[in-house]
Amino acid sequence: MSEKPTLPKGTRDFGPEIMVKRNFIFNNIRLVFEKFGFMSLETPSMENLNVLTGKYGDEGDQLLFKILNSGDYLSKTNQEDYNKGAKEMLSKISKKGLRYDLTVPFARYVVMNQHNITFPFKRYQIQPVWRADRPQKGRYQEFYQCDADVVGTSSLICESEIIQMINEVFQKLKINDYTIKINHRGILTGIVELIGAKGKEADFFVAIDKLDKIGFNRVLEELSSKNFSSDSLNKLKPFFDIKSDINGKITFLKNVFSANSSGYKGVEDIEAILNYIASSGVESSHLNLDFTLARGLSYYTGAIFEVKVNNSSIGSVSGGGRYDNLTGVFGLPNVTGVGFSFGVDRIYDVMEELDIFPKETTSSTEVLVTNFDNVSEKHAIKILSSLRIAGIKSEIYPESVKLKKQMNYADKKNIPYVLLIGEEEIKNQQYTLKNMNNGSQNKLPLDEIIKTLANH
RNA sequence: GUGGUUGUAGUUCAGUUGGUUAGAACGCCUGAUUGUGGUUCAGGAGGUCGCGGGUUCGAGUCCCGUCUCCCACCCCA
8 A cells, every 4th residue: 555645744855956056055155255354163952942932932932843852752751740740741751852943052152162162253054944833834843044153252353244245145146136135233222212202112012013013003013013102103203204315314323322332232233234335335225223123032233134135925035133141041151243034045035926036056967978879878878077177067878769869958957068979970070960949950070069058 | 043834747737515437738658740949730658646653444635744946034145
């Protein structure tokens, strides 16, 4: 009895034609990370549960995949544990879990290797992460993150370089219409203090983060249901009525926060980051200072950012920010750092939706060498070696079947050239090179063929 | 985790109040063309109707369960 196989929820296979496109994204991200001085790091897929739990809030803990202990995992439990419920039972039957993100494993690595690391430490990490979330479009249970973090310096040059890296990656991917939202935890704290709602930061962040989606009025409704006074809500209005550009917003905030230290610090940071970007000579037209950006409740303490591709149904494709005490929970306090992450799966979905993958990424082989019969086959293999020595991606059709079938193979694989090697070609030492895009073909000696293909 | 929706050929989808042998388009294979792909024409293969159970003389169609996909929350890349 054979059973039809299926994939676990929220996971996917990546076939060759998909991998070509995914690698196009990975390669460009890796290239940019390395260009900015980041070094590669990999950590295990699984971590001990005590490393992972408690770092992402209650919500996050629920989304952790836990790994059942090996062997008879019930041997150390009894009826009493069972009665205490799932939470109590968990610690007896599971010690490990799959990583939920790359930042916490990175923090663990920094703490464990603190005496070997030269600070500031710049690392990038491109690996899958797992979340037991309910899947939706652009939400998977297994997906890749591409993180770059700098720890051991509070310099705002790092923030400005993150903006530059985002710009450079998107430029390489030919994604033109996107917005980098930037905000600062200090500004958010300042706003909460100014409207007289100190202590209610958590509720405020959750509500304000939805402004894009549900509109200002419904945000106000949600806030008043969380016991924000109408006086508070009135004081909030000016922050969201403002319609000026980024510099206008900064002037506005400096004025408002003249007597509020955390708010003022936030504006100063943003201003400094903008100045660094200006000094680099890189354009910053995609930047937008957005007071509604809150990025959950996690470990961020300074500047925060998030990237959304416009005119796309997919949510944010990149995000990050500065954290002051990420390694504190592992016993190493006062390590400041800043980092961000690209979501490759979502970038892929966006590029597919907008249909902007460059055509050349869909092909890998540059030339197919035909296979006529046993005699020409031997000659063709020799030619094939010469092509490969010249660094040209090439393959021979492994069977001497009908030419029609071989041509069709090249067509389906999007191979731009076919090299025909038959009796006549071998006799004249001139081989027929066919351009599959326009159908033209001519007879050339081997060195001419290599020249043509190398320039392609 | 809560509520809802979907599933039929490789793909996108039809399928009447439950009624013989479940269809189309595209794709795939073969031939027209034994040294030329993308166009055209002719022919062909391909389905346990997501899976399991139930109602019925009879189920792709109705009922229950389950899995998956997608959507809204929650949260997030």
